[in-house]
Amino acid sequence: MKLHQLRTFVAIADAGGIRGAARALDASPAAITKSLRQLEESVQIPLVLRTSSGVTLTEFGQTLLVHARLMIGQMARAQEAVDAMRGTASGKLSVAITPWLAMTFLPETMKRFTERMPEIRLELFEGLLPIANPRLRDGSLDFFLGRPTPGDLGVEFQYRPLFSSSCAVVVRQDHPRANCRSLADLCDLDWLLTWDPANDGPSAQNMFERNKLPMPRKIHLAHSFAISLALLRQSDMASIFPWPLVEVSASREGLCAVPVREQLEDAKVSIISRSGHPLSVASECFIECLVETVHDAQKSDSPDTRNVLRSVDLLI
The missing domain is CATH 3.40.190.10 (Periplasmic binding protein-like II)
Structure with missing residues (x-):
């Protein structure tokens, strides 16, 4: 398996067809088809089923897709880490944020983050379990600021508590x-x-x-x-x-x-990420900006901010 073949496969899965993947990757349909065929030959199993309306993944294809996303994501994070060490950080940071946190501390956090890492694009998702957890598993989300799965500490994710509230x-x-x-x-x-x-x-x-x-x-x-x-x-x-x-x-x-x-x-909000996958430099910077924002908010004269902070226990 080669990385460009995996990128092609993920693009096909996301677009639901060859032509859509070709548009996403700025390649010809023939090149996309060739790359997919080479990938199927290397794993010696069919990955997609071609239909009149596009393609669907086989059971083998669905399993490979999870790993393909993780591998592509890790390669992107490796490049971002090297760029950060050179002082040329760029790329994308994907974060899911629980609604109340998005409505209170996100704007100031984002302002601080973009000042420190101006070349990083942010991709923000609503921080609800059914949205965040699948993306954490397949590597398309860097981390999740939200509620852990109730009653399940597990080993799949690692947690860093931030807030607790009733x-x-x-x-x-x-x-x-x-x-x-x-x-x-x-x-x-x-x-x-x-x-x-x-x-x-x-x-x-x-x-x-x-x-x-x-x-x-x-x-x-x-x-x-x-x-x-x-x-x-x-x-x-x-x-x-x-x-x-x-x-x-x-x-x-x-x-x-x-x-x-x-x-x-009680409802807890934690920093949730995949176990065994260290957070990127951009992720750590975003979290640092959030913590600074929360601590500075404790000195705020805003009644709304004071009411929110009175309703939570800070665990940071």
Whole structure:
């Protein structure tokens, strides 16, 4: 296997066809087809199935794709590390950021980072587990600032804790159950979460089971904070937000925290990256800028900033 063949294979998978890969790599369809054929010959297995609408990956192809992304990513990071040592850092830094952190400390962090590493392009993703974890696994994400997989420390990822906060049940401000005092009064509602309790065993499931209550009758999944806000504002669904997110968004979005007496699980935000893969110079610089921003914010006169910081325990 050669690196240019793996790049071609990844481009085909991303574009869903030969012509799309040719456009992405600025090459001819014939050259893309030749490179793919050579790769299939070297591994002696079919990697794609050609159809009238494009290509689909075989089972072998799906397995190789994960490793191909990692190899390409590592080569890019190696080049970036050498460039950084020469004082000519360039390339791209891909980061997933949990919503409340993006709404508070990201702008100043990004300003500091771009001043120190002006040649690095940032690629930012919404920091939700179903979005971030697959990208961490295949190497297309450098690191994730967000919630670790609940109850799973594992060996796949390494964690550096940043913040800890409590959580709140959230509904629209004029919700008929907005003043309920117990989770028992909310069990018959539909809930909207950003993770899947069946797969992740998250705090919502533990929260109900710990209080000997039935799981909600239906849990909908929304892998977007904007979608969650839109649905919560215009429905009777309930959700769970970390308190910093309540502080920065609930009131202005027409939402409120339900004053239930039960204790909810804490929400932690960590720097999450692949085990065995050291963070790049650019990654460490971004994290350093974030930590500086948070520490400087402790001296802020802004009521919003003070409220957010009061709702979290700093672990950095």
